[in-house]
Amino acid sequence: GENVEQHPSTLSVQEGDSAVIKCTYSDSASNYFPWYKQELGKRPQLIIDIRSNVGEKKDQRIAVTLNKTAKHFSLHITETQPEDSAVYFCAATPFPLLTGGGNKLTFGTGTQLKVEL
Amino acid sequence: GAVVSQHPSWVICKSGTSVKIECRSLDFQATTMFWYRQFPKQSLMLMATSNEGSKATYEQGVEKDKFLINHASLTLSTLTVTSAHPEDSSFYICSARDGMNTEAFFGQGTRLTVV
Numbered sequence: 738g739e740n741v742e743q744h745p746s747t748l749s750v751q752e753g754d755s756a757v758i759k760c761t762y763s764d765s766a767s768n769y770f771p772w773y774k775q776e777l778g779k780r781p782q783l784i785i786d787i788r789s790n791v792g793e794k795k796d797q798r799i800a801v802t803l804n805k806t807a808k809h810f811s812l813h814i815t816e817t818q819p820e821d822s823a824v825y826f827c828a829a830t831p832f833p834l835l836t837g838g839g840n841k842l843t844f845g846t847g848t849q850l851k852v853e854l
Numbered sequence: 855g856a857v858v859s860q861h862p863s864w865v866i867c868k869s870g871t872s873v874k875i876e877c878r879s880l881d882f883q884a885t886t887m888f889w890y891r892q893f894p895k896q897s898l899m900l901m902a903t904s905n906e907g908s909k910a911t912y913e914q915g916v917e918k919d920k921f922l923i924n925h926a927s928l929t930l931s932t933l934t935v936t937s938a939h940p941e942d943s944s945f946y947i948c949s950a951r952d953g954m955n956t957e958a959f960f961g962q963g964t965r966l967t968v969v
Contacts (some may be wrong), residue, residue, distance in 0.1 A: 769956045775856075780947060780960040781898070828868060832956055841888060842949075842958060844897045 739764040739830050743845030750817050751853055753793075758848045760827035761809040767829040770810050771842070772801060776826045785812070788832065815851045824849050856882045858950050860961025867938055867968055875933045875964045884950035888958065889921075892945040904931055919930040928945030938968040 750756050752854055760797045762770075768789035774780035787794045787810065794801050798817075801852040803810040827845040857880040867873050875886060886905050889900075890898040904910040904925035912918045922934040930951070935942055947967055949958040 755869075771957070776855075778945075778963070779967070780962045783957055786957070830956070840956075840957075841900055841903055844902075846897045 739767055739829055739843040741827060741843050741845040743827050743848060745848060746846065747849045747851070749851045752819060753788060754817055756812075756814045756817050756850055756852075758812045758827070758850070759809060760811070760845050761807075761828075762829040762843075763808065764829070764831070765808070766831040768805075769841075770792060770801070772799075772812050773826045773827050773844075775830065775847075777824065778823070779821075788789040800830050801838060805811055807831060814850075817850075819852050819854060822850055822852045855872070856880075856950075856959045857950065858884075858959045858961045859881055860948055860964055862964055864965040865967070868882070869939055869968055870937055872934055872936045875935075875946055875948075875965060875966075877931045877950065877961050878910060879929045879932070879950045881896075882950075882952050884931070884952060885928065885953055886924055887931040888949045889923060889931075889933050890947045890949070892947060894945075895928075896959065901933075935966065938966070940968045942966065943968045 743760045746854045766795045771786035774784045775781040785799050787803050800813040825848045828842040830840045861876050884908045889901045892898050900910045901916045902910045904923050906925050906928050910923040925931040947963040948961040964968045
């Protein structure tokens with residue numbers, strides 16, 4: 738099955754600086770890679786995703802890059818703000834969906850991001 | 855995005871009792887629902903996948919007789935923790951997707967404490 742590794746486990750940055758979180762995956766069949774932000778005690782929220790037919794995707798201060806050959810993808814947050822402080826999870830899954838939509842997300846171990854004033 | 859509602863948001867129960875957690879998709883038909891368990895400062899660990907009208911598929915190491923999953927309709931799945939023990943205390947989260955989209959929408963989670 739799929740194995741997703743995520744680094745670093747904790748990351749502290751100064752407000753305004755950039756933050757980068759990296760993930761690697763093992764299953765070459767995976768081709769959909771979402772990133773989730775989870776605040777303490779709350780549900781994970783999708784912040785950006787990328788499919789394997791593109792190498793980079795950007796949404797305002799957030800960008801994701803994907804290197805299929807190396808099987809790694811990264812989350813980049815620029816101009817960080819205190820409200821960016823949370824746990825971030827990467828995930829991987831094959832796409833298109835199997836019958837019944839049973840493809841399952843495999844999550845990374847999470848990165849606790851702290852943006853300091 | 856679509857809305858997935860999970861109840862209760864927290865529950866405290868006595869050891870040996872059973873607890874039922876509900877997960878509802880409010881504005882879409884969830885052909886597949888996923889149940890996760892998350893221990894403090896850890897990742898989401900998939901427990902089982904359920905497709906509407908069929909038996910759930912459990913991940914290795916998850917006891918199907920202890921964690922009963924029912925997905926009787928396209929908008930409702932339930933997880934029942936039977937004979938709960940303190941080690942079952944955790945944050946349980948469901949997610950749901952329809953058959954067409956890759957995005958999975960999460961419920962708000964249930965904090966279970968077994969005393």
